[in-house]
Amino acid sequence: MKCSVVTPETTVVDAEVQFVVAPLYDGEYGIGENHSPAVGRLGAGELRLTLMDGTVEHWYVEGGFLEVLDNSVSLLTNRAARLETLDVGASRAALSRAQALASNSPELADVKESAVALARSQLRAAQKGARIKK
Secondary structure, three states: OEEEEEOOOOEEEEEEEEEEEEEEOOEEEEEEOOOOOEEEEEEEEEEEEEEOOOOEEEEEEEEEEEEEOOOEEEEEEOOEEEHHHOOHHHHHHHHHHHHOOOOOOHHHHHHHHHHHHHHHHHHHHHHHHHHHHO
């Protein structure tokens, strides 16, 4: 099965895979060979790709869409990075900045809630990436 991950700048993954686990907006979604057609909204979190040789690649993706069609999985995302390249310190700093945002109106509270959730997802991914590097 073919898997491609595309950001606005470039194609970051174009590989043959055995299995894909994607972070949809409402939970993880597993996709194997001959999966039925599907479309989904990506959340922020870990994308796991099991390659044909059995190794697993771990990616962080941030929003976008997923399409499954004819043994092909396509992810269009705002951001994609290998977990191992994420910086835990920078992710903690982003979470601190998000938590410091004003929330004195319903609109600002929504913005803050979204920013905190995104920063937490990135921090979890960065921490897992640090464990994988070891």
